[in-house]
Amino acid sequence: MFSSHASGHPDPNLEDLARSFIRKSTFSNARMTNETSTVYAQFRGTPNEDRFTVSEDWELSDHVWQFIAVFDGHGGSTTADYLAKHFTSHLRRSMELSFSYSPESTPSPNPPELLSTARSRSNDTPVILFTNKNISEFLKRQVRAFDEDLGKAVKEICPNPESLSDKEAHALYEAHKMVIARARCGSTMAGILLDKTERRMWVCCVGDSSVVLSTKSPISDRRKAVLLNQHHTAQSPQEYHRVTMAHPSHERDKIWLDGEERIFGTLSMTRAFGDFMYKFPTSFTATLFSKFPSTAMRSVNRVLSYNRTPPYVISDPFVTFVDLTAFSEDEDPAVIIYSDGLEALASRLSIAAMSKGISDVSGSSGAVPTAVDIIGALLGQPLDLAALPSSLTDIFPNNNAAFNLISNLLDKAIPKKLRAHLESMGNDDGNDDEELYIDDVTVIVFQLFTAP
Template sequence: MADSNRLEAARQRLLQAFQSTKSSPPDVHAVTFQPLGWDSNADRMVTERWTIRGQQWLFLAVCDGHGGSCTSQYTIETLPHRLRSALKRVVCKRFGGRIDRSNLDVAGVYVASMFEVEIVEFDRTLKRAVRELCPNPRELSKEQAEQLLLDHEEIFLRAFQGTTLVLALINVDLHFMWAAGVGDSSVALSTTNTAGSRSVELLCKHHTFTDPQEYYRTIMAHHSSEQNVVDHDNRLLGLLRMSRAIGDLPFKMERAYTRHLFQYFPDYNPQSLARLAEKVML
C-alpha cells in the first residue's frame, strides 16, 4: 500500500512538472519538463496542422514563460490563429493561393516580414489592453489599483509577466520552412548526411546582451543620461537577461504603471517592483 501511494504521488508530481502536446497527422509529439521542483512549469507549446488552399503546413511553437505562465499561455492560445490568418492572406492575395518552389524566393521575404509584423503587433496588443483599462495610473489609489487588478487579473498578468517565443512553419508537401524567435530560446535544424553524420544548425539568433548588435541596439535606444541600462552581468536593469521578449511591460511602459498599479499584485514583492520602477527612466 505504501509503495502504491508513493507511486501515485510521483505520478502527480510528474504531471505538475511537464507540458505535452501532439499534432494531427503527421504526428509530432512535444514535451517540456520543469526540473526545479519548487517552481511550476511556465513553458507552453503548440503543434498544429494547417490546410491552406490544399497545401499542408505544420506549425510548431514553444514559449518559455518567466514570472508565471499567463503570458506564455495567452501567446500559445492566441498568436497561432493570428499567424495562420496572416499566412492565408499572404498565400491567397500575393501568390494566387500557393507557395511553391517557383515563387519561394519572393514568398520567403513576405512570410518573414509577416512573422515580424504579427509578433510585434501581438505584443503591442498587450500594452494597449493595459492602457485601455488604466489610462492614468497616477490617479489610482491603492484600493482602486488592487480592485482593478482583481477585476482584470488575466489581462494585467499577461502584460506584466513575459515569455520567449520560438516557432517553425513547415510546408509538409514541398519540404521548406521558416523559423522565428524572440528572446533566448532556440530553434535548430538537425540533419543527417549520406555518411550518417549528424549536424545541427541554429536557425534564429538569441536576443541577449552578449550579442554586440543587441547590446548596442538597446543602449542606443536610450538617452545618454540613463545609466546602467545593461549591467555588468548582461542583465537589463539588473534583472532580465534577454534583450527582447513578449510581455514584460514593466520594462516597456512608464514607471507609473509599476509604481501605481503593478506593485499591488498580491503574489509579487512590492519592494522589488518599487526598485524596478526607480530604474525605468520614463
C-alpha cells in the same frame, strides 16, 4: 538515474524515482502527418512556466501549413499560457486575411506589395505565391501586433494610471487581473511555420529559446547540428549595443547595473512578449503591475528606480527562411525546438568535456563541443532502461526523441541533483529549495521524414 547503480547492485529506489520522473513529465507518442513526424516532451520544473503548441495542419491557397512553438514564461506563466492558447489562431486568421484572394473578394487590407505575385492556374483562378520575403515580413508584423495588443488592452482599461487613487487602482486590478498579468509577465518564443506542401520553413523567435537543425551523416551516422536563430540577450554584443544606444548615455550604468548582462539587473531577455514594465512608463508599474504576485517581485523596485526612457525591451522577432527540400531522407533532418533549460544542461556537459574528454560527451573529436553540438549528437540516442523493472518500461513513451533527449541530458548533466530533486518531491510538485531547483525543460522534435 536510469543507468545501473555504480556498485552494480540493484537500486531499491529506482522504481520510485522513475515513477516520480514520469509524474513530472508530459510527452506524446509520435504524431505522423503527410510523412512528417512530431513529438514533444516536457520536464516540469518548480514552478513550471513553459508552454508549447503543436497546431493542427490547416489549408490555405492549396498549401498545407503548420505552426509549432515553445514559449518560456518568466515572472509567471500567464503570458506564455496566453500565447500557447491564442497565438496560432491569431497567425492563421491573419494569414487568411493577408494571403487569401478570389476575384469576388474585397481587396486585402494589407498593402499590395505584401501579397505575393499571383499566377493563373486556370482562366480566372489566381494562385498566391507565398514568397520567402513576404512570409518573413508577415511573421514580423504579427509578432509585433500580438504583443502590442497585450499592452493596448492595459491602456484601454487604464489610460491614465497616475490619476488613480490606491483604492481605485486595487479595484481596477481585481476587475482585470488577467489583462494586467498578460502584460506584466513575459515569455520567449521559439517557433517554426511550415509550408508542408513545398517543404519550406520559417523560423520565428523572440528571446533566448532555440531552434536547431540536426542532420545525420549518411556515412558515419553521426549527427551534427546548427542553431538557426539568434538569442535576444545582453550576452549578444549586437543586442547589448542596440539597447544601450537606444537610451541617453548617462543611463548606461543604470541599464546594466554593476556590469551585469541583465536589464536593471533583473531581466536577461532584451526582446520578449509582455514585460510591459520595461516597455511602459513607471506609472503603470506603480499603479497596476506591482500588484501582481509575480515570481520576480525584485524587478518591480528596480524598474521603479531605473525606468526613465522606455522601452528597454522590444518584441521584434528574429526570422529566417530554410528550404527543407535541400535535405535528403538519408540525412534524417530534424528540427529541435526547445526552451533554455535544455541548453543549460548541454552547457554543463560542454564544460565537462574540457576535462572528461570530448568523445565521452558527444562522440565527436576535435574542438570542444558546444551546447548545440551536444544536443544534436544526443538526438536519437535511446534511453538505457535495462536497470528498470520490466513493469516500468511500459510507462515510458515509445519512439519519442524529445523525451529521450531531455532524459539523457538530465541524467548525464545533473544525475545527483536530479535524484535528490525527485526524492524530495514525492507526490508534491512544490519545492522552494534552491539547491534542488531544476528549470523547466521543453522540447519539440519535428522530423521531415518518418521511419519506414
